[in-house]
Amino acid sequence: MFERIQELLSPVVLAAIWAACKAIIILLTLVVSAAWMIWLERRLLALWQDRYGPNRVGPFGLGQVIADMIKIFFKEDWMPPFVDKFTFVLAPFLAMMFMMLAFALIPITPNWGVFAPDLGMLLFFAIAGLAVYAVMLGGWSSNSKYSLLGGLRSTAQTISYEVFMGISLMGIVAQAGTFNLREIVLWQEQHIWFVIPQFFGFLVWCLAGIAVTHRTPFDLPEAESELAAGYHTEYSGMKFGMFFVGEYVGIVMVSGLTTALFFGGWDGPFSEHVPFLWFAIKCFIFMSGFILLRAALPRPRYDHMMSFAWKICLPLSLINLLATAGIMLWAGN
Amino acid sequence: MSQTLAILHGIWTQFRSIGMIFMHSFRPRNVISYPEVKPPVPPRYRGRIVLTRDPDGDERCVACNLCAVACPVGCISLQKAERPEDGRWYPEFFRINFSRCIFCGLCEEACPTNAIQLTPDYELCEYDRQNLVYEKEHLQIAGPGKYHDYNFYRVAGMSITGKGKGQALNEDAPIDVKSLLP
Numbered sequence: 001m002f003e004r005i006q007e008l009l010s011p012v013v014l015a016a017i018w019a020a021c022k023a024i025i026i027l028l029t030l031v032v033s034a035a036w037m038i039w040l041e042r043r044l045l046a047l048w049q050d051r052y053g054p055n056r057v058g059p060f061g062l063g064q065v066i067a068d069m070i071k072i073f074f075k076e077d078w079m080p081p082f083v084d085k086f087t088f089v090l091a092p093f094l095a096m097m098f099m100m101l102a103f104a105l106i107p108i109t110p111n112w113g114v115f116a117p118d119l120g121m122l123l124f125f126a127i128a129g130l131a132v133y134a135v136m137l138g139g140w141s142s143n144s145k146y147s148l149l150g151g152l153r154s155t156a157q158t159i160s161y162e163v164f165m166g167i168s169l170m171g172i173v174a175q176a177g178t179f180n181l182r183e184i185v186l187w188q189e190q191h192i193w194f195v196i197p198q199f200f201g202f203l204v205w206c207l208a209g210i211a212v213t214h215r216t217p218f219d220l221p222e223a224e225s226e227l228a229a230g231y232h233t234e235y236s237g238m239k240f241g242m243f244f245v246g247e248y249v250g251i252v253m254v255s256g257l258t259t260a261l262f263f264g265g266w267d268g269p270f271s272e273h274v275p276f277l278w279f280a281i282k283c284f285i286f287m288s289g290f291i292l293l294r295a296a297l298p299r300p301r302y303d304h305m306m307s308f309a310w311k312i313c314l315p316l317s318l319i320n321l322l323a324t325a326g327i328m329l330w331a332g333n
Numbered sequence: 334m335s336q337t338l339a340i341l342h343g344i345w346t347q348f349r350s351i352g353m354i355f356m357h358s359f360r361p362r363n364v365i366s367y368p369e370v371k372p373p374v375p376p377r378y379r380g381r382i383v384l385t386r387d388p389d390g391d392e393r394c395v396a397c398n399l400c401a402v403a404c405p406v407g408c409i410s411l412q413k414a415e416r417p418e419d420g421r422w423y424p425e426f427f428r429i430n431f432s433r434c435i436f437c438g439l440c441e442e443a444c445p446t447n448a449i450q451l452t453p454d455y456e457l458c459e460y461d462r463q464n465l466v467y468e469k470e471h472l473q474i475a476g477p478g479k480y481h482d483y484n485f486y487r488v489a490g491m492s493i494t495g496k497g498k499g500q501a502l503n504e505d506a507p508i509d510v511k512s513l514l515p
Contacts, residue, residue: 297351
């Protein structure tokens with residue numbers, strides 16, 4: 001019996017089990033950090049509004065998240081009688097799933113990272129494109145006017161930003177010569193962080209990244225003041241909680257992706273000893289940046305957002321791609 | 334050209350507001366940590382309602398019902414009674430439902446004897462709603478409240494035992510209407 005088990009645990013199988021364990025650890029870390037980002041957001045918003053925020057439960061109010069989670073788990077999971085039941089239940093799962101799936105592509109340290117396919121960046125675009133279905137289906141299946149408007153807005157917003165998001169990252173692909181995110185980070189380790197040669201690409205990517213996560217100032221699908229929470233108006237309990245945590249998972253994911261694509265991933269002084277520390281610090285700065293934007297900027301009007309995307313961001317990213325290609329050809333010859 | 338300038342100016346203003354908000358990280362927080370630090374309350378703050386006594390220690394309320402009439406939410410109820418030994422009027426019961434009270438202070442304005450007064454105590458919390466219904470023994474305080482020297486029966490014309498007609502402060506003796514003498 002014991003020998004049989006030892007036979008089964010060949011090095012290949014052990015490696016597979018270890019990889020699965022790593023993936024689970026990364027997933028848990030992602031979800032936990034996304035949940036504690038709720039605390040971070042409330043504290044930082046309070047800091048910038050000269051308040052304290054949650055500071056009662058546990059040290060620095062860190063236990064507030066646990067209290068909120070307990071509350072939301074025991075809340076009645078009410079489903080309105082007029083909704084399309086299957087799609088209504090499906091949408092929050094999709095919202096969280098796609099954002100987590102995209103995080104699997106991010107190389108965290110030289111040894112850690114779930115999955116690094118050669119077409120990683122294209123896979124990310126595909127997942128980001130699919131993520132809109134969560135919002136759209138949620139808005140449509142709720143069978144209410146505000147939710148439907150939120151879903152419509154989200155669709156139009158996605159069509160606007162997907163195009164220039166793809167093109168803004170093509171400069172990186174051209175320079176690094178690969179779609180593989182891990183190899184892009186390795187290229188930056190050897191040469192230069194992409195934020196310097198691809199600065200305009202970075203600017204456009206920032207806007208697209210905010211739009212992917214539906215955060216202020218691009219939170220038109222869930223505009224609280226106009227649409228009464230938009231696509232998740234009819235959701236309650238843990239289904240709302242999944243939309244909510246999914247949004248924060250999206251923030252962590254986009255921050256990680258920005259770190260990997262433009263800021264050299266784990267690269268930094270002493271990065272051979274503390275690669276994860278550098279990744280975490282860079283991620284934290286971008287996550288705080290998301291919150292600062294929410295504290296500072298108002299929501300643009302719907303048509304303004306779309307005309308800005310098509311008339312400014314798209315030409316800017318195209319010019320960036322053309323200039324990158326031209327300089328590469330000129331330098332290559 | 335002017336449109337390009339407008340776009341650049343718009344982008345600049347966005348960055349400017351982001352920077353201005355970020356500088357708030359270094360400002361003091363404009364918060365009073367309430368249960369530990371109590372906020373300063375002015376002495377005329379309209380909080381918990383009390384019934385006061387006159388300087389002699391007798392209750393001021395004469396059960397005229399004006400406060401109950403003035404109350405816009407109808408949270409006051411009382412019943413008049415008369416003390417047999419000296420003829421003073423007093424409320425047999427006096428009940429304020431603080432779960433209805435809006436602390437507008439109209440009862441205090443209506444009161445002719447300065448009996449009902451609002452105090453700066455705002456900490457009225459109960460787990461049970463019924464505990465917010467205050468009876469007379471909960472409302473009555475020992476002192477005169479905001480008006481230390483006022484005593485209604487000393488200045489009013491109503492006669493009680495020990496103070497007949499014309500004996501109040503600044504009150505003339507009653508005119509004998511049946512006499513023709515000046």
